[in-house]
Amino acid sequence: MNDNLFKKAVEILTANDRGGYTVPTAGLYPFQWNWDSAFVALGFAAFDQNRAWREVETLFEAQWDDGFLPHIIFHVDDPGYFPGPSVWRTQKTPATSGITQPPVAASIVHALWEAGGRDNHDRLAAIYPKLLAWHRWFHRYRDPLGKGLVLATHPWETGRDNSPEWDAPSAVIDTSQVEPYERRDLVLVNHEMRPSKDDYDRYLAILQFGRDHQWDHALIAEKGPFRMIDVGMTMILLRANRDLLSIAQALGREKDCEELRKQIKLSEKGISYLWDGELGAFCSRDIISGRSSGIITSASFLNFYAGVGDALQRASLITNLDRISARVRYLLPSTDPDFKKFNSILYWRGPIWAVINQMVASGLSEQGYQSYAQRIADDTCALVKKSGFYEAYCPLTGVGTGGAEFSWTAAIWLHLSAQDRGGKSFVKGAA
Numbered sequence: 138m139n140d141n142l143f144k145k146a147v148e149i150l151t152a153n154d155r156g157g158y159t160v161p162t163a164g165l166y167p168f169q170w171n172w173d174s175a176f177v178a179l180g181f182a183a184f185d186q187n188r189a190w191r192e193v194e195t196l197f198e199a200q201w202d203d204g205f206l207p208h209i210i211f212h213v214d215d216p217g218y219f220p221g222p223s224v225w226r227t228q229k230t231p232a233t234s235g236i237t238q239p240p241v242a243a244s245i246v247h248a249l250w251e252a253g254g255r256d257n258h259d260r261l262a263a264i265y266p267k268l269l270a271w272h273r274w275f276h277r278y279r280d281p282l283g284k285g286l287v288l289a290t291h292p293w294e295t296g297r298d299n300s301p302e303w304d305a306p307s308a309v310i311d312t313s314q315v316e317p318y319e320r321r322d323l324v325l326v327n328h329e330m331r332p333s334k335d336d337y338d339r340y341l342a343i344l345q346f347g348r349d350h351q352w353d354h355a356l357i358a359e360k361g362p363f364r365m366i367d368v369g370m371t372m373i374l375l376r377a378n379r380d381l382l383s384i385a386q387a388l389g390r391e392k393d394c395e396e397l398r399k400q401i402k403l404s405e406k407g408i409s410y411l412w413d414g415e416l417g418a419f420c421s422r423d424i425i426s427g428r429s430s431g432i433i434t435s436a437s438f439l440n441f442y443a444g445v446g447d448a449l450q451r452a453s454l455i456t457n458l459d460r461i462s463a464r465v466r467y468l469l470p471s472t473d474p475d476f477k478k479f480n481s482i483l484y485w486r487g488p489i490w491a492v493i494n495q496m497v498a499s500g501l502s503e504q505g506y507q508s509y510a511q512r513i514a515d516d517t518c519a520l521v522k523k524s525g526f527y528e529a530y531c532p533l534t535g536v537g538t539g540g541a542e543f544s545w546t547a548a549i550w551l552h553l554s555a556q557d558r559g560g561k562s563f564v565k566g567a568a
């Protein structure tokens with residue numbers, strides 16, 4: 138690993154550190170984002186274990202009483218971002234959004250604990266009930282089919298905001314009551330890389346539905362305008378439940394272990410709901426129409442990370458990966474390049490995200506697909522070396538897309554570097 142880039146990555150995290158929490162990138166994302174923060178902790182762990190734990194602890198300080206963990210925490214208002222706290226109106230202190238994000242935090246805490254040689258028992262014991270409460274919130278409010286899968290009620294919850302998977306279910310959303318608004322992202326980033334006005338109108342319509350119903354999550358899951366079983370959140374929660382189980386075992390929480398084992402079994406069985414036989418891949422499914430999205434995305438390959446898929450399903454996914462890798466220079470594009478809406482620079486419709494690469498590579502490595510794991514890890518490093526620490530990268534040219542000096546990209550670089558230097562990590566042997 139390159140020492141200058143290690144130094145630069147540390148500088149990015151330090152510059153984006155607002156004291157106990159880190160912004161994804163200055164300007165475009167000026168608050169604490171849920172899953173960004175978790176990945177950032179993984180990066181801090183490469184040079185400051187204490188700060189790494191602090192990042193996750195600060196995140197959970199904004200947890201609601203029922204276990205819900207918001208996707209944005211507005212510690213300090215910033216008029217440069219839309220939609221800010223005055224739009225969400227969740228009536229919380231600190232102010233937060235009313236939706237959640239992929240539950241990767243338990244896996245990150247597990248990695249921090251391992252990286253510290255399984256010390257930090259007190260910190261682990263203190264954060265564990267909060268992680269469990271969040272997972273229970275998912276099991277209670279976001280599993281309407283009782284299959285151990287995860288319902289997303291807003292495209293922003295999936296973290297893959299603008300994935301074409303959401304186009305068909307979003308197209309029928311009524312946007313006639315959306316209040317006038319002014320976007321701030323377009324003055325900061327090339328508009329060709331950002332979601333369209335139609336997308337934003339729909340994001341706002343769904344937000345207003347939640348706000349009009351006082352962020353009643355049971356009601357939103359039952360009647361909200363967007364209800365998609367997301368393949369990404371489902372795989373991430375399944376993996377996080379496995380990591381939480383391992384923490385619960387270490388803490389001697391026998392009853393919780395039983396509960397988590399049951400939940401894991403339920404998801405392992407229920408995952409077949411997301412199998413799209415025609416494409417030979419796991420895809421998100423709309424529970425309003427019952428239809429598969431019919432689109433392979435980078436999240437389709439998170440089954441390896443979640444430890445699911447029978448031999449035939451895995452073989453079919455690898456065949457898809459062979460096809461995709463023949464179409465692009467760098468892996469792993471966020472949308473299948475053979476899909477008509479693939480766009481190599483548009484948000485979640487083609488570009489590569491280092492955090493998804495890290496999870497997919499780690500899963501492939503754990504499940505014995507070493508050459509693809511290595512290829513994805515190598516491509517991630519090649520992209521950083523070529524273009525710097527961007528939010529995402531074009532899979533055809535390697536050019537950086539979206540925001541620059543991006544925290545979670547720097548964090549993944551630091552994580553891979555720490556592994557290179559013999560550090561412990563949850564990417565087993567992938568760098």
Ligand code: DGY
Pocket residue numbers: 208219220293298
């Ligand atoms: C945005 O504002 O683009 C965010 O991704 C929402 O979380």
